[in-house]
Amino acid sequence: MTTYSAVRTTGIYCRPGCGAKPLAENVRTFELAAAAEAEGYRACLRCRPYRVAGTVADDAPELVCRAVQLIIAGVLDDADEVALGAQLGMSARHLRRLFNDHLGVTPDQFARSRRAHFARRLLDDSELTIADVAFASGFGSLRQFNRAMREVFRATPRELRDRRRRTDRLAADGGLVLRMPFTPPYDWDAMAGFLARNAVPGVESVQGGVYRRTIALDGALGLLEIGPGGVDHLLLKAHLPYWEGAIHVVERAGCLVGLTTEPVLAAAQLAADPVIGPLIEARPGIRVPGAWGPFEVAVQAVVTHHPALTRPSPGERPHAGSSQGDRPALTEAREVLARVVEVAGTQVDGLGFGLTHAFPSAESVAEADLSGIPGEVARTIKALAHEVALGNLSLAACAPLEELTGALLAIDGVSEEAAQWVALRLGARDASPITKGAREPDEAWRPWRALAAMHLEAAAPR
Template structure:
């Protein structure tokens, strides 16, 4: 699992301030120290610039960080350190807390706890700027366990109290929504929203997801309570997210998951630069430089969608057959048939969410629900595979939280009856595995390592033009 990005923060020794790229400040070169993470700059004692406000961009981990570190980052972003400590995080990854801290310090310049605290503080600052949530709501929405912990972290990171920071916001920072929480989802250009929303439309689960007029909508469930997300274009460097949530606690993880869904947690600039040397991929990257890899809101939902498509077309085309116009994701007929199967599952076992419009009627059923369901009402071969997958996920034999290595995840998925290695790679790619390749391995695809997920995405986008 990888988290891509190349943002470099510049810290000035003489002022104690760090900035993001493009800031108008012009310090002397000899006084500048660079960091790949805002959290690392903060851990070194620097505070955020008030002009460029680096906290508004989440920042991502460099491509050359070890896979173990990147998997740990995915788990932290998912909230594993909200209620646990570094020892528990290390145990999830099969290493000691001491070894994990050493790896983080060597490659990121921070400990796992410092990384998590920085992300919470930055998200809280965005809420203080962009929303009218109360101070208490901001604290719990950002993943802090108490107001005391929240106030202490904000003073350490921003040298001010939350109330002082709220008073300091600019007039055009505040976003006004007609209901719900409206937030900017920043990205580093280029970013191809049309390609992303087109991909999401092709794989949309009826009743759960919809795309209308360039806006993506979906139902969600938080601890069994329903909600609604809307994502659409916002500006040259951001999308807009409107979240209708049953409660604000832990909203940071809703936003992080939404960001992964639309590829904002991955800025594959290094990957694109390396793939640009390949004669097959280079023209595709030049044609679509802002293409990102679609992610998933619900890992189990994405897995079910992939196995249903595969079960309905065991002879689905392969990515490496691009020259023949094949896209490796099944054709339009496959997706139409899969949509009907998914619609039946959703209507029978999903949680009803009435009154939303846009064709949204249910939240996707959980693995536990499908594991104990008596009869799906879908083709038998599809039911056998989905039921087996649901049981393995429900019992914890298959873990889809981003903490597994690519090889481990593919092996566990492919052990399910009816799930091929190709389908397992398709699922892994949507969960963020940078080298997942949903096609037949070949000498050509070997040349694209370790960026085969991005290469496959470009091939599929070209095939769907």
């Protein structure tokens, strides 16, 4: 977790490792850059703290974490704190109190800081015009953009671009290339392996250590590529139909590969566990993956763990941490997913890497002809799609774990393991998609069972 140091006498805040040497009695610390900015401090020009990972501590209440995920998804772009609170079942006043108590900022201040920091990175790294940077960063107007940048960085966007360093600029032969910062350790090999094992055919691909996927933005198609970049960042190349709202594309991509939360407290508490502790010591950079599309993740998990496809052979017992890659029925599950994509998804031509379609919407799947898919599985997929399309099942990040898994289990054919995997990918930190052979010890891993599950998954024999 990055801790920012703010100096009272200069009004400047820095990231760890900055060469500045202020007197200790003049220093305040903040866990979020946004909190330092809310107190009137401005970013150091030397260490540029806006270029490091600005994650929320994993010891924040789960309600606050769910609110943060909604902000990252763009809820406050077109709505206010009242609407955000309503989605979480609380008043805006109570929500602001929670944010102030645990993050040191209001939801609006948190959202504004994220937009300003993203814009500053675009000004440094890209050749986008000032106007494109403004709208890519989620600002509603150039006036709003200029005002926010002056408040956060004490300079205009043009002045900030003139200060950028030559080494910041990222060359791109098409698309927008951006650094995705993280605080080490981060295990990209483990994340890429998990994404490869769970890739939806035609939609996702992992080749040569690079994850690629198709995306659809308001019906227009695009492509994302994520791969290793350096000791403290991944590289994202985004081929987008338009730049407006690119911040949410980048943040959703960061959520997908587990960059929005650092499991500092979770890893510290699980380190003493006799089962999980040695796994954490061996691979301390394991993170919990998120989801690009909630409905896509739900269909993938429901199919992969459908009872009709995953029934073990007589006498076979699943082992602790067994992964989807160990299941004899995985090939059949992938064939089912490929069929869903083929009949309901939008075809994309000329991308290569096995990418042929964008994943379909719930409405498209609900109306699709799923002939050729085993009957029990097809009925479950249809039922899931209908519930989501009708609004009876919400796959939003703000849903509590028990509420989400209960709603999924109410659909015939959705297994407990599938429901827990969906919850894990949607950000429930206590989701526990462990096979029944490992149920007994996992109570000791609360409330961090999602991280424990990822360590078991990464350690499972292939």
